[in-house]
Amino acid sequence: MTTLAVDCMGGDHGPRITLPACRQFLESHPDAHLLLVGRPEDLQSFRHPRAQLIPANEVVAMDDPVETALRRKKDSSMRVAIAQVKDGKAQAAVSAGNTGALMALARYLLKTEEGIERPAIAYPMPNARGTATTVLDLGANVDCTEQHLLQFAVLGSALVSALSHVESPTVGLLNIGEEEIKGSEVIKRAGELLRAAAANGDLNFRGNVEGNDIFKGTTDIVVCDGFVGNVALKTSEGLAAMIGGFLKEEFSRNLFTKLAALIALPVLAAFRHRVDHRRYNGAALMGLRGLVFKSHGSADDFAFRHALERAYDAARNNLLERVRARIAHAGPLLAAGAADVAAGALASQPASTPAAAPAEAA
């Protein structure tokens, strides 16, 4: 039995889309249970033998500051949903609410795993191979050190091995060129650390990748800081919207083009299915002592159900245990990094020291 806690009030649409998604999800997973968290008056119409209503009387608004979510709305559906995971009543929580608030609440309630300084947001982006490239971080951390990037690589590897059943997923470091000498100082040191981790058997690191490799699907995982990841994601969303808009405009320009659209309808539908980002909905908040998944705020019921599916798959495939096993394996490198950062000593040392020393000791 797998139980998910669902923040039914979050997102742009709230129960109007979360409840139908929950119903569809329950129908296709006979062993799943759902804890539906939210205002009783909004949820009580929903009845299902495997669904239980958990009352929460406040809602974190999409534009609420993090402080409001953390300190003032202590009975929010978002917070109560995460608390279900903390209390062991659910294996994962899913919310379409405000990303900043969700990350802050999840971090506050669940804490980070040993060896992980900062949680990261991991998101699957469709690629030309027909699979998904998992990119992290996508906005939780704007200034990252090389140790953070190593931690993201470890977390991303656990996620992909759980969800895509690839035991040793490939990792690329997002950079502005393939050569090791490219990029900022942090990126160059991250490259050394990742190579040391690969030599140690912690990661299947394939070196630097560039922005276009995300959609080529060159590696299963692409690691970057949250600023760069957020820009890459939003830029892609903007381009996809522009291209989709142009295509629609051209096909609805006049009677002839509308006729052409009618004839091409099955082709355009097949195309639309392939680029349908709703099928990839559900970002994982990684590095926490509990599973939390974030749906896009504007998700419809189809998209929200996909976020539920991802949380369900992650729980069933023991994502947390996989994260812990990988952290334990990479322990010496992660610990060396963290200690060096704490001592503020790293900047003055040769970049290879923290990576090389534990590898030799092991």
Place this chain on the structure above:
Amino acid sequence: MTTLAVDCMGGDHGPRITLPACRQFLESHPDAHLLLVGRPEDLQSFRHPRAQLIPANEVVAMDDPVETALRRKKDSSMRVAIAQVKDGKAQAAVSAGNTGALMALARYLLKTEEGIERPAIAYPMPNARGTATTVLDLGANVDCTEQHLLQFAVLGSALVSALSHVESPTVGLLNIGEEEIKGSEVIKRAGELLRAAAANGDLNFRGNVEGNDIFKGTTDIVVCDGFVGNVALKTSEGLAAMIGGFLKEEFSRNLFTKLAALIALPVLAAFRHRVDHRRYNGAALMGLRGLVFKSHGSADDFAFRHALERAYDAARNNLLERVRARIAHAGPLLAAGAADVAAGALASQPASTPAAAPAEAA
């Protein structure tokens, strides 16, 4: 009369595409002159009353290290083309060669303008408004300070005013949210500096923009560091290639879909024209004491001609004078920034000091 120096040997294809592009360009611009730079044996077949052959016996290869271009190949077509600008024989140089080598040679031969510490690569990206969003920097500078970002904003404004005839183009700072509190420390300080420049009448700054705003066309110019800009550009290229590939695959799947493609041909052609990146070819190397334009290495003759057009427009619209006028206007802010950076004092001061002080003094 406007004279361009063309590195005819650069790019993936060399004279095979540069020469036809030069011929088309000369035919459509009766007042233009071209200096065709390259190996005489490769270029001598080209004859035109307004074209002159300038011999250069070496070629910078696409994978040559910067050092090779700078120190060893002193008679390269790329270097000789830039030297024509330096010597006042041409108003702008155009090359499809290796970006790193072109930037290094241009910087070495032409030097940067007073007040500009680092040149930047500015590239027009198509947007949903049907115009172009000029993004800079796109890869020349991986670690940028807030002063560099201010310099990019000034340079980008001069470029857009010259090429798009918008006297006061709008500027956005690429960030991960619209609010002023978002982003890294450098980005937040850059925001303060840009707001001070706007208050001073130096820039038409509109605040933070996000990745999707590039393709929405929210502002005429988007400013970012070279790492982020390069990732945004390459990610877009990857996504466009994936979407184009999917569309092609779906329309060539079977007899029916091929028939649909035939009927939809005019619509698909109109669509393809709107997203045709070749029409946007020609990145400007900004901040140098001379005009240099970079064509995509894989450009065909249609695309290369567009790079020539952009260089020609920039020269005719006095881009260099516009840059100088804008630098003079923003002088106090740029100088304060540069001096503070030189003294290494900035990091320890409140972020508003360098921006506010000269504004008050002015």
